[in-house]
Amino acid sequence: MDRNRVWVLGAVVLIGVTLVLGWLVGISPNLTAASVANADRGAVEEQNKAAGLQLVELKKQFESIGDLKKDLTAIREAVPSGPEIPAFLSQLDTLSRQNEVTLTDFSVGDAEPYAPEGAAPVAAATPSDASTPAPTAAPADGTAAPAADPATAAGATVVGAALPVAPPGITANNFVAVPITVSVEGNYSKLLDFTDGLQTGKRLALVTSIETTTVSPEISTAKITAYVYVLLNPATATPTPAG
Structure with a gap:
C-alpha cells in the first residue's frame, strides 16, 4: 500500500513538472507571440484605416485636378517662366486698341x-504742360529751399507703397523683376484707363511711376515705368537679362 502511494505521489509530481515545463517551454512563448502578433495586427489595421482616409481625400483632390490645371495656366500667364516680351507686347497692343490710345x-x-x-514708390498720373519740375519757392526765413523729389517731378505724384512682399519659397534666385517703359498717347482719361488695364491684365505688372504731358486740350502723352515678373523653373533658377 505504501509503495502504491509512493508511485501515485511520484506520478502526480511528474505530471506537475510536465505541466510546468510544457507551460514554460511551449504554451507561454506561444501566448506571448500571439499577443505581439495581435498588437501588430491592430497597428496595421490603424495604418490601413489612416491610409484609406488619405486615399479618399486624394481621390477628392484628383477630381478637381482640372480646376487646378486651369489655375496653374492662369498663374503662368501672369508670371511666366521667361520674359516672353513678344506675348506681352501683343497684350499691350490689344489694351491700347481697347482704350483708344x-x-x-x-x-x-x-x-x-x-x-x-528696395522698391520704388508707386506714382499716380497728373497732367502737366511740361516735362520739367516747377521751381520751388524759398522759405521766408531765408533758408535754402528743399530739393525737389524726383518721384514727384515731371507730372508724377507719389501715392503708393513698395513692391509686394513675396510668399515663402519666392526668392531672388527664382523670382525676377523685369523693368519696362511704355509710352502712349491719347485722351487723358483713356491714358488712365490704359494704365489701370496694364495693372489688371493677364500679365502681372506693377506700375511704379507715370509722367504725363499735355499736348493739346484733347491729347496727352504718358510715359509709364513698371515691372513685369518672371518665376524661373527650378532647373534654370538663375536670374538672367530679359533680352
Whole structure:
C-alpha cells in the first residue's frame, strides 16, 4: 500500500513538472507571440484605416485636378517662366486698341533679382504742360529751399507703397523683376484707363511711376515705368537679362 502511494505521489509530481515545463517551454512563448502578433495586427489595421482616409481625400483632390490645371495656366500667364516680351507686347497692343490710345514706344531693361525692400514708390498720373519740375519757392526765413523729389517731378505724384512682399519659397534666385517703359498717347482719361488695364491684365505688372504731358486740350502723352515678373523653373533658377 505504501509503495502504491509512493508511485501515485511520484506520478502526480511528474505530471506537475510536465505541466510546468510544457507551460514554460511551449504554451507561454506561444501566448506571448500571439499577443505581439495581435498588437501588430491592430497597428496595421490603424495604418490601413489612416491610409484609406488619405486615399479618399486624394481621390477628392484628383477630381478637381482640372480646376487646378486651369489655375496653374492662369498663374503662368501672369508670371511666366521667361520674359516672353513678344506675348506681352501683343497684350499691350490689344489694351491700347481697347482704350483708344496709341502705343508710341516700348523698352525693356535688364532683369533684376526680386528685392521687396528696395522698391520704388508707386506714382499716380497728373497732367502737366511740361516735362520739367516747377521751381520751388524759398522759405521766408531765408533758408535754402528743399530739393525737389524726383518721384514727384515731371507730372508724377507719389501715392503708393513698395513692391509686394513675396510668399515663402519666392526668392531672388527664382523670382525676377523685369523693368519696362511704355509710352502712349491719347485722351487723358483713356491714358488712365490704359494704365489701370496694364495693372489688371493677364500679365502681372506693377506700375511704379507715370509722367504725363499735355499736348493739346484733347491729347496727352504718358510715359509709364513698371515691372513685369518672371518665376524661373527650378532647373534654370538663375536670374538672367530679359533680352
